[in-house]
Amino acid sequence: xxxxxxxxxxxxxxxxxxxxxxxxxxxxxxxxxxxxxxxxxxxxxxxxxxxxxxxxxxxxxxxxxxxxxxxxxxxxxxxxxxxxxxxxxxxxxxxxxxxxxxxxxxxxxxxxxxxxxxxxxxxxxxxxxxxxxxxxxx
Amino acid sequence: xxxxxxxxxxxxxxxxxxxxxxxxxxxxxxxxxxxxxxxxxxxxxxxxxxxxxxxxxxxxxxxxxxxxxxxxxxxxxxxxxxxxxxxxxxxxxxxxxxxxxxxxxxxxxxxxxxxxxxxxxxxxxxxxxxxxxxxxxx
Numbered sequence: 213x214x215x216x217x218x219x220x221x222x223x224x225x226x227x228x229x230x231x232x233x234x235x236x237x238x239x240x241x242x243x244x245x246x247x248x249x250x251x252x253x254x255x256x257x258x259x260x261x262x263x264x265x266x267x268x269x270x271x272x273x274x275x276x277x278x279x280x281x282x283x284x285x286x287x288x289x290x291x292x293x294x295x296x297x298x299x300x301x302x303x304x305x306x307x308x309x310x311x312x313x314x315x316x317x318x319x320x321x322x323x324x325x326x327x328x329x330x331x332x333x334x335x336x337x338x339x340x341x342x343x344x345x346x347x348x349x350x
Numbered sequence: 351x352x353x354x355x356x357x358x359x360x361x362x363x364x365x366x367x368x369x370x371x372x373x374x375x376x377x378x379x380x381x382x383x384x385x386x387x388x389x390x391x392x393x394x395x396x397x398x399x400x401x402x403x404x405x406x407x408x409x410x411x412x413x414x415x416x417x418x419x420x421x422x423x424x425x426x427x428x429x430x431x432x433x434x435x436x437x438x439x440x441x442x443x444x445x446x447x448x449x450x451x452x453x454x455x456x457x458x459x460x461x462x463x464x465x466x467x468x469x470x471x472x473x474x475x476x477x478x479x480x481x482x483x484x485x486x487x488x
Contacts, residue, residue, distance in 0.1 A: 213441075214383060214431045216394040220402035222423035228406055230399040234389040238376060238399065242407040245352055251372040255407060255473055256354040258400035261368040261376065264358040266393035268366055269380040285360035293352045293472055300472035303351075334431055334438035335393055340478040 227252060256291055256302070263335050263343060264289035264307050270329035271309070278321050284312035284350075301341070308346040319349050365390060394429055394440070401473050401481060402427035402445050408467035409447070416459050422450035422488075439479070446484040457487050 219231045226242035227249060242248030243256060253261075264287050275282055289307045293300055307330070313322050326347045330336055336343040357369045364380035365387060380386030381394060391399075402425050413420055427445045431438055445468070451460050464485045468474055474481040 214381070214394070216381075216392070216398050216429045216431070218395055218398040218402055218427050220399060220406050220425045220427065222406060222410070222420065226407065226410055228403065228423070230403060232391060232395045232399070235391050235395070236377070238391070239374070240399070240403045240406075242410065243352070243354075246407070246411070248407070253370060253373050253376070254354070255400045255404035255471075256352070257356055257370045257373070258396050258403060259473055259476075260354045260356040261358060261370070261378070262393045262396035262400060264356055265366065265368060265378040265396060268358050268360060268378075269364065269384070269386070269393060272360070272364055272380065273384070282360065285366075287358045289356050289358065291354045293354070296475075299470040299475060302472055302476035332437040333393075334440055335397055337434075337436060337438070338397075338440035338479050339476055341476050 225249070256293060259302065260289045260291040260305060263305050263333070263339070266333040266335040267307050267309065267329050267345065270333045271326050274325035274328050275322065278325050280318050280322055280325060281314040282311065283314055286310045302339070304342050304344065305339070306344040306346065308348070310348045310350065312350040322349050323347055363387070394431060397440065398427045398429040398443060401443050401471070401477070404471040404473040405445050405447065405467050405483065408471045409464050412463035412466050413460065416463050418456050418460050418463060419452040420449065421452055424448045440477070442480050442482065443477070444482045444484065446486070448486045448488065450488040460487050461485055
């Protein structure tokens with residue numbers, strides 16, 4: 213079993229600070245659409261980032277295992293939130309990944325590695341909304 | 351419906367960058383226990399932060415609605431990850447909240463507001479693992 217510890221403290225208004233030992237502090241806030249300020253990470257941003265990062269770190273693992281040399285990896289993630297019968301819920305997260313590899317002969321193996329990354333990503337597996345992955349390989 | 355967009359790009363080794371328009375870039379990486387470097391935010395840290403931040407921002411909403419004046423709000427969150435039959439999964443997140451208020455007569459109302467925050471937090475509602483809240487009011 214692994215554990216992950218984070219502190220979140222209120223500062224003023226609708227803002228706070230999120231701290232994780234030894235790591236840079238991240239300022240956090242209520243989203244602007246719910247009365248928070250602009251340009252500060254919100255819980256929804258952090259969740260979206262967590263899922264996209266998990267897919268990237270899992271992909272790095274599977275690409276390395278398949279001996280695929282990566283030239284570039286970019287991803288854009290979008291989460292949607294809607295009002296459900298019990299309140300607001302995240303209804304889906306889409307992650308669009310663009311991967312550039314050195315050897316075109318490894319295109320199929322790369323596709324496989326990225327799809328496996330999404331399947332085994334512990335964060336995708338812990339959400340009750342669908343995580344959709346789109347992969348483009350160059 | 352609301353949407354939240356984030357980009358996650360690979361930089362080198364097991365590290366990358368997470369960007370959200372107009373917000374500070376957050377460096378991200380594979381956790382050390384899976385071959386990543388120390389002192390960089392991991393997907394598991396970001397998820398834990400997202401949940402604790404969501405509870406805080408929801409609490410701020412309910413405290414304000416109940417006209418409770420906050421003096422201090424601190425929280426410590428811990429997520430556990432374990433190997434399940436389908437791979438790694440987050441098995442639980444515990445958030446311990448300590449709230450300091452001005453008026454002791456509002457202790458019960460504060461407790462209610464924080465519990466309601468966890469119940470309606472869209473992130474708690476989107477996870478398939480239990481989120482446990484511990485509240486201490488001073």
